[in-house]
Amino acid sequence: MDTLPTTTTVPALAPMRRPALRSHLAGFGITGLIGLAVLTFWLLAALFGPVLLPQGRSAAGGGAVFAPISAMHWLGTDYLGRDMLARVIDGARYTVGVAFVATLLASGIGTTLALLAAASGRWIDATLSRGLDTLTAIPSKMFALIMVAGFGSSVAMLVATAAVIYVPGAYRIARSLAVNINALDYVTVARTRGEGTLYVMLREILPNIIGPMLADLGLRFVYIVLLLAGLSFLGLGIQPPAADWGSLVRENIGALADGGASVIAPALAIASLTIAVNLVIDNLPGRAARERGAR
């Protein structure tokens, strides 16, 4: 539980983002900045939240069950009387970590394969496309069930399963975009210049499909959060006592009738994270600049 992928990947991302943030911060619109703030908040919560919380608070059960919001429990308590704030912040590591890493993997692999398929010959394209079509034919929930049944449920396992399930979708979208770009004159010019496949893939095609692919990434993130929540609901996802936000909603579903904070808080957390991711992607400064045609 301590060696989560979260702790390794998020710091790796952070230095990449920071310089871009500083110079482009002005390029985000108001909504983009709000999204960015929420996203940063959850990333920080996932990273440092557990350290900042008073020790023992997370595990401290035995209080009042489904207690309302109070000075002691900012978000009330859950069905075992545990502090909800601590549970949500702990859950952030799983949701942000697993879902985020799986999304990056799915979109990254899908886009790379799609670029390869579009930029190289007919045979590579046909092989990749038919291969990934086969994968699409397997119902995703069934596939996840089989994987979990076969290899047991672990964080790495969940990341791999979610990534494999969503690669074909990302591949399809990226390929259809890339094939259109590939037919444009500037790619032909690059080819007549004698450029290699890698140059065509990365310099000519990728920058022109990155916008829609990022929008797709935002959507895919939402799907993966839902898939993980679904698996948790079946008891196949993150195993108790650890819980991602999806399982928190499921665990505390009993408080729904009373409108308790313990079920609303993780639901709001999922909503705010997915909306924030999409707000940030829709407001990336590069896109608006490209539409204006100036830098």
Next chain:
Amino acid sequence: MGASVTVEGLCITAGAQTLVDSLSFSIKPGEVLALIGESGSGKTTTALALMGHARRGCRISAGRVRIGDTEVLSLVPAQQRALRGRTVAYIAQSAAASFNPSRTIMDQVIEPTRIHGTCTKSEAQAKAVELFRELALPEPELIGSRYPHQVSGGQLQRLMAAMALITDPELVILDEPTTALDVTTQIEVLRAFRRVVRDRRATAVYVSHDLAVVAQMADHILVLRDGQMRELNTTGRIISTPAHEYTQSLLAAARPEPRVSAKLATDPELLLDVRELGAGYGPVDLKGRPATPILEDINLQLYRGQAIGVIGESGSGKTTLARAIAGLIKPSHGYVLFNGRELKPSLAQRDKDDLRRIQIVFQMADTALNPSQTIARILARPLEFYKGMQGEPLRRRIDELLDLVKLPRAIAGRLPGGLSGGQKQRVNLARALAAEPDLILCDEVTSALDTVVGAAVLDLIAELRRELGVSYLFISHDLHTVRAVCDEIVVMQHGRKLAQVARADYERGPHHPYYELLARSVPELRCGWLDEVDARRAAPVAA
């Protein structure tokens, strides 16, 4: 019978920008007014405003538009809708994009009568067939049952005119209706349009950037630039004695003069030798012929420093010829000698130096420049790739290239989206020049540009040839353009070379009949040219 149109103080704004600045004019019933100007001059915006419509983001901020007794701009939206398609009809530039591909032509042509409830369906269909006949469409009884993809571009444009005219509108707006057509098709469409407009005595507004076309259609011409009226006069006066200097430059651009070309060396070196070239698409059969042959048996010699023009209508195989020489299509037959050596058939087999020596410049500058790379990046790549330049020399060379194509150096940091069409085409040329090629294949480089801008690009091409001694294979459907810059003209039809005419013989006949047809079809810049052509066409029949 058309209505009179009066426009007073029309202003159209987009945000803080003024697109059309207090424009006033009037058209008498049954007259044709042409709006002429380059792209961005506000001509289409003005034309749309006559229907009370402003494009997204634009606003009609002031002025009055009166058609007959109707104040168009003070109507409520529902009344404006009742006006459009009935009192005012609009014919757009690209009919292919304006027809719904999944409905038959007849359904779409009679749609305005269904919307406005002017007559019953059978009456409307009978009227449509009558219009098809008037517009000289083939098989007028049957053409309505076809789908848009089953007729040609020129026919579709005429069908769109039928759609516009079916409600007997009082004002017809024609927005560049022949710009996207071949010369030989354009003349047919022009003739049909002119006849229906004259017969019905409809009031019409004709939007175009081509003075020669407008001269055949319009009674008055209004010259627009930057949203302001520069000149308004009768067609004859505008053409014979233009008052405004911008009109004069438009006229000059419409009559391209041959550019001075460098003297060829007395014993020029053979640069490109195309022998019995054949090419096509689809699987190749046992005899080596592709399923869809495009080019057959092309022979062509190009000497160093020479410019050869290739003309033909769309589908004649001229672009395929360029692609075969560039190595983008594998020839099915024949071969290409370059600098005395045989060129390998496909790109992958050619070495870097062969690739460097032949550069291709495409028609659409919009799609020929990567929208996510800055101009500096676009120009730097061939320099890095072929010559391994970097750092200070690279920057200097980019500046030199920009100077060469007469672009300001400050443009280097911009993305292609921030450039005008003419500027993009110059960057496009500069990128080809960066490789220091022996031969540049120009595929319709000026077709997508306005007359004045296109003329400037032609000047540049001629100048580069004089100064750098680069050779061109210049592909175009416009005989005027080709005549202006080329030493020889190759005429192509159905994938075959029909004739080759040297510059000295342009005016001297007799030439191949197809060349003559092409030459005759280019509108000339004087009133009554179309009547003369018609008279000449009628004469042999009478005789």
